[in-house]
Amino acid sequence: MSTATFKIWRGDAKGGEFRDYETEITDGMVVLDAIHQIQAESANDLAVRWNCKAGKCGSCSAEVNGMPKLMCMTRMDTIDVDKPVTVEPIKAFPTTKDLVTDVSWNFEVKKKIKKFKPRPPDAEDGTWRVAQEDVDRVQEFRKCIECFLCQDVCHVLRDHQKTEEFIGPRFLVYAAALDMHPLDTEDRLEDLKDKHGIGFCNITKCCTHVCPEHITITDNAIIPLKERVADRFYDPVMRILRALFGKKKAAKPPAAEAGAHESTKVE
Amino acid sequence: MPTTTTAPATRSGFGSTSRQDNWWVTPLLTFLGLSSFIVYSTWAAFQAADYFSNVNGADYLSPFYSPVLWDAKDSITGKSLESGHALFGPQPSWWPGFLPFSPAFLILWAPAGFRMTCYYYRGAYYKAFWADPPSCAVGEPRKSYLGENSLPLIIQNIHRYFLYVAICFLFFLSYDAYRAMWFTNETGEATFGIGVGTIVLSLNVFFLSGYTLGCHSLRHLIGGFMNHFSKAPIRNKCYNCVSGLNKRHMLWAWCSLFWVGFTDVYVRFLAEHLDFRIL
Numbered sequence: 001m002s003t004a005t006f007k008i009w010r011g012d013a014k015g016g017e018f019r020d021y022e023t024e025i026t027d028g029m030v031v032l033d034a035i036h037q038i039q040a041e042s043a044n045d046l047a048v049r050w051n052c053k054a055g056k057c058g059s060c061s062a063e064v065n066g067m068p069k070l071m072c073m074t075r076m077d078t079i080d081v082d083k084p085v086t087v088e089p090i091k092a093f094p095t096t097k098d099l100v101t102d103v104s105w106n107f108e109v110k111k112k113i114k115k116f117k118p119r120p121p122d123a124e125d126g127t128w129r130v131a132q133e134d135v136d137r138v139q140e141f142r143k144c145i146e147c148f149l150c151q152d153v154c155h156v157l158r159d160h161q162k163t164e165e166f167i168g169p170r171f172l173v174y175a176a177a178l179d180m181h182p183l184d185t186e187d188r189l190e191d192l193k194d195k196h197g198i199g200f201c202n203i204t205k206c207c208t209h210v211c212p213e214h215i216t217i218t219d220n221a222i223i224p225l226k227e228r229v230a231d232r233f234y235d236p237v238m239r240i241l242r243a244l245f246g247k248k249k250a251a252k253p254p255a256a257e258a259g260a261h262e263s264t265k266v267e
Numbered sequence: 268m269p270t271t272t273t274a275p276a277t278r279s280g281f282g283s284t285s286r287q288d289n290w291w292v293t294p295l296l297t298f299l300g301l302s303s304f305i306v307y308s309t310w311a312a313f314q315a316a317d318y319f320s321n322v323n324g325a326d327y328l329s330p331f332y333s334p335v336l337w338d339a340k341d342s343i344t345g346k347s348l349e350s351g352h353a354l355f356g357p358q359p360s361w362w363p364g365f366l367p368f369s370p371a372f373l374i375l376w377a378p379a380g381f382r383m384t385c386y387y388y389r390g391a392y393y394k395a396f397w398a399d400p401p402s403c404a405v406g407e408p409r410k411s412y413l414g415e416n417s418l419p420l421i422i423q424n425i426h427r428y429f430l431y432v433a434i435c436f437l438f439f440l441s442y443d444a445y446r447a448m449w450f451t452n453e454t455g456e457a458t459f460g461i462g463v464g465t466i467v468l469s470l471n472v473f474f475l476s477g478y479t480l481g482c483h484s485l486r487h488l489i490g491g492f493m494n495h496f497s498k499a500p501i502r503n504k505c506y507n508c509v510s511g512l513n514k515r516h517m518l519w520a521w522c523s524l525f526w527v528g529f530t531d532v533y534v535r536f537l538a539e540h541l542d543f544r545i546l
Contacts, residue, residue: 199414206404227427
């Protein structure tokens with residue numbers, strides 16, 4: 001057992017300050033446990049958002065020693081408690097109170113992305129057949145818990161506040177999950193280029209580093225989307241090839257495809 | 268009991284952060300690594316000499332000069348060097364006299380462009396050279412930001428064209444490695460052999476292949492653009508192979524960068540020294 005000092009940011013949208021709190025650290029504790037202990041012992045009015053304590057709800061996002069992390073997944077034995085441990089709200093979004101931020105901007109952004117538009121059902125029972133290898137890639141993106149740590153660490157949002165021009169890594173992952181889906185027929189590339197600002201991403205991979213679900217955001221979602229945008233808008237050879245041989249996204253797959261592979265029923 | 272300090276929660280300004288780790292180490296190492304390579308490769312390109320070695324029957328060519336379009340002239344005698352690798356012979360007579368000539372000038376733009384526009388290096392040098400950002404969750408020096416959304420950095424989308432050229436270069440470098448396996452004896456007969464230089468040149472091809480064939484653009488072009496992998500099983504296998512290399516793209520990038528520089532150093536060394544023959 002040891003004593004740790006926490007510098008916790010206290011305040012609201014108008015401003016605030018760091019306050020120091022001391023608490024006992026026991027084996028197996030995570031940062032969220034320590035925050036709760038401080039809340040019980042010496043700061044009953046400390047606001048902190050949390051829910052599952054299992055790294056699956058994405059509620060307890062904060063900055064621990066300057067790095068965006070889920071407090072419930074940050075073990076105290078990974079932190080040097082000889083120095084004060086800094087805990088701050090995520091900085092990319094407005095503070096509501098103490099460690100709680102207003103992340104509602106993200107939900108508004110999500111509405112701007114064109115929805116999933118599946119092709120017409122190709123099976124007799126009115127459903128689809130999808131080969132597993134076709135959905136392997138997008139299943140990684142479905143792990144996202146929307147903790148918005150990637151949004152927080154992205155310097156385009158965090159430092160440059162391009163909230164009107166750039167949707168951030170979380171929603172590029174969302175767009176990738178839709179755009180790479182084998183059933184989807186919607187075209188989002190023009191939006192990605194013009195409205196969603198994919199060009200603002202300069203591939204620092206900070207989003208990938210902080211993702212608690214270990215989604216390879218930059219390499220598997222953002223760069224493939226950048227390449228798709230390059231295909232469409234920046235590659236003259238591809239333009240020519242598309243004009244000569246290209247097809248638009250198929251509204252319906254060839255009949256032979258249905259049932260041709262080991263498949264999954266999608267309803 | 269809580270005590271109050273005055274540190275603000277939201278910080279701005281270059282280098283401001285609450286991070287307690289040595290966040291500056293990685294960008295500093297990147298800066299030093301890339302700067303060293305740029306300085307050395309520029310120096311090596313300007314030499315226009317010692318870029319091949321025929322000592323003791325060997326046939327080694329520096330990757331900074333491969334493919335050799337035209338051989339350079341000896342700076343002392345003025346005669347053309349004979350690397351045995353020149354595709355079009357000696358330095359062309361039409362080359363303007365006021366311009367320095369080096370075979371490296373004519374080809375180095377391609378690998379340089381490939382690395383400059385590489386997705387890994389972009390992220391690395393934006394941090395290390397532009398501090399944009401200096402590191403994750405660390406304050407930046409500038410307020411304005413255009414990213415790769417407009418000129419000049421929108422040009423980075425040209426990466427795939429450099430990829431095409433880089434793949435061609437792999438064939439040239441593989442051929443150089445093959446020629447490094449043949450040694451000419453006193454009677455003029457070429458015999459198979461392996462010297463340290465052979466291994467150095469072969470490893471260069473190995474590392475450059477791992478880097479080039481794990482390129483993000485190649486990953487897209489070989490299959491990433493598709494949504495129905497099941498319709499193209501061979502493409503799917505190729506995509507998986509490229510994806511496998513792509514997972515370690517940073518490692519391949521640094522290994523290949525170091526080794527291509529080392530290969531040039533070694534060939535320069537061999538230009539006047541004997542290589543150690545293994546076979």
